Amino acid sequence: MTTHQPGLEQSAVDGLLQTVSQYLGHDVAPEWRGAAEAAPRHRFLPDRVWLSGDDEVLAACDRECEPERWFAAAYSDVPVVTQVNDGQEPADLSEALPSSSASVPSIVFRMLELLDLAPGMRVLEIGAGTGYNAALLSHRLGDVNVTTIEIDPAVAELARDALKATGYSPTVVCGDGALGWGAQAPYDRVVATCAVRRVPYAWVEQSRPGGVILTPWCDDWTHCGLLRLTVNDDGTATGRYSADSAFMLMRTQRLGLRLFRDVVMDDHVPAESTTALDPWTVADSPIETQFALGHRLGDLWYAWDHDPGVEGVDTRLWVATADGGSWAAVDWDGNDSADHYTVWQHGPRRLWAEVEAAHRWWLDNGRPGPDRLGLTVTPEGQWAWLDDPSNSWSSG
Ligand SMILES: C[S@@+](CC[C@H](N)C(=O)[O-])C[C@H]1O[C@@H](n2cnc3c(N)ncnc32)[C@H](O)[C@@H]1O
Numbered sequence: 001m002t003t004h005q006p007g008l009e010q011s012a013v014d015g016l017l018q019t020v021s022q023y024l025g026h027d028v029a030p031e032w033r034g035a036a037e038a039a040p041r042h043r044f045l046p047d048r049v050w051l052s053g054d055d056e057v058l059a060a061c062d063r064e065c066e067p068e069r070w071f072a073a074a075y076s077d078v079p080v081v082t083q084v085n086d087g088q089e090p091a092d093l094s095e096a097l098p099s100s101s102a103s104v105p106s107i108v109f110r111m112l113e114l115l116d117l118a119p120g121m122r123v124l125e126i127g128a129g130t131g132y133n134a135a136l137l138s139h140r141l142g143d144v145n146v147t148t149i150e151i152d153p154a155v156a157e158l159a160r161d162a163l164k165a166t167g168y169s170p171t172v173v174c175g176d177g178a179l180g181w182g183a184q185a186p187y188d189r190v191v192a193t194c195a196v197r198r199v200p201y202a203w204v205e206q207s208r209p210g211g212v213i214l215t216p217w218c219d220d221w222t223h224c225g226l227l228r229l230t231v232n233d234d235g236t237a238t239g240r241y242s243a244d245s246a247f248m249l250m251r252t253q254r255l256g257l258r259l260f261r262d263v264v265m266d267d268h269v270p271a272e273s274t275t276a277l278d279p280w281t282v283a284d285s286p287i288e289t290q291f292a293l294g295h296r297l298g299d300l301w302y303a304w305d306h307d308p309g310v311e312g313v314d315t316r317l318w319v320a321t322a323d324g325g326s327w328a329a330v331d332w333d334g335n336d337s338a339d340h341y342t343v344w345q346h347g348p349r350r351l352w353a354e355v356e357a358a359h360r361w362w363l364d365n366g367r368p369g370p371d372r373l374g375l376t377v378t379p380e381g382q383w384a385w386l387d388d389p390s391n392s393w394s395s396g
Helices: 006-024 030-038 067-074 105-115 132-141 153-165 201-205 259-263 279-283 287-297 351-364
Strands: 048-052 058-062 080-084 098-102 123-126 146-150 171-174 187-192 207-216 226-231 237-242 271-275 300-305 315-321 327-332 341-346 373-378 381-386 392-394
Touching: 006 030, 006 105, 030 105, 030 132, 048 067, 058 067, 080 153, 105 132, 105 187, 105 207, 105 226, 123 132, 132 146, 132 153, 146 153, 153 171, 201 207, 201 373, 207 237, 226 373, 259 315, 271 351, 279 287, 279 315, 279 327, 279 351, 287 351, 287 373, 300 351, 315 351, 327 351, 341 351
Parallel strands: 123 146, 123 187, 146 171, 187 207
Antiparallel strands: 048 058, 048 080, 080 098, 207 226, 226 237, 237 373, 271 341, 300 315, 315 327, 327 341, 373 381, 381 392
């Protein structure tokens, strides 16, 4: 099989659009169908990609060795990883972490819909990656109206080449997307394709009043979500979430903490107490619940240890702050009907008390899901809220 037969390409694009339509619950709009046909996804993939097997471990797939598998991946509704470990591929692929990819097509088209674009609008994309999304935007809006920023020079170069080869020439900038790109501002839309923990204020500053900022969200607790903000006349931006997609974190906002290297030290002497709050309730509940808890908890993250090597402890939940300065651990002894659990806490903040308070807040407020939660971005910082921006608290 060759991957250059026009009939094959066409039927692969048709098949992908059918899958995307099923996900969206309606046909892909004609303008986006036209864009997808003009910019076949496989033309944006490098010859070497990494695909997840059943075990979720990434494995390299080379076009030359496995052309059919490579081509099938391009037209499947999956992310195709195009770079690992910032370009330093490890010898042991179990240590490979995606650092650039062609995003899941159904999410790409959903985000394009959420942007609610009209002819003549100017768009700034953060995270050019393969250039595929920039090509779709350029097809719809014209090259002059699209700017895309990519932090990785090698990735930016590949995006430029792929765009040129498919007939598009939006502005491709190599730099930190957190700074935006003032030269082409103001924008009607800013769309990020990497996730943020804090919305860079430059995106608000460089948008027109009434403009939209759409970004994957990554709170430290759940690592997922999509945030759509509208830019207000007073230089703030306000909007709401949905909880359904996960993107790689913006490079300049990575936490990079390891529990036993950076947070929990041998000389720590934690305070011991007990709790009636089952750790599984807060860190193994439906994503909607965890999303609300993460929204309230701000800078807390967690990790499970399923083999703590401590007698009588089946599983231990670790909770820590994003600066690594405080931590808590809660022990579960394997007994489903236990009514209390041992808690260990270290550092200036009592993190399990914060988790208990967030859980109480969630219950007292009628168990809110992501649709009741929002964020306001101001020059001074960002504010999380429940139901209405006036009911807010600082979120960093
Ligand atoms: C999921 S990929 C983007 C997918 C892309 N839009 C496409 O159509 O293929 C995320 C990209 O964001 C880039 N990125 C991460 N942090 C960034 C930053 N601070 N500024 C600009 N790009 C960044 C990554 O290098 C990666 O290429």
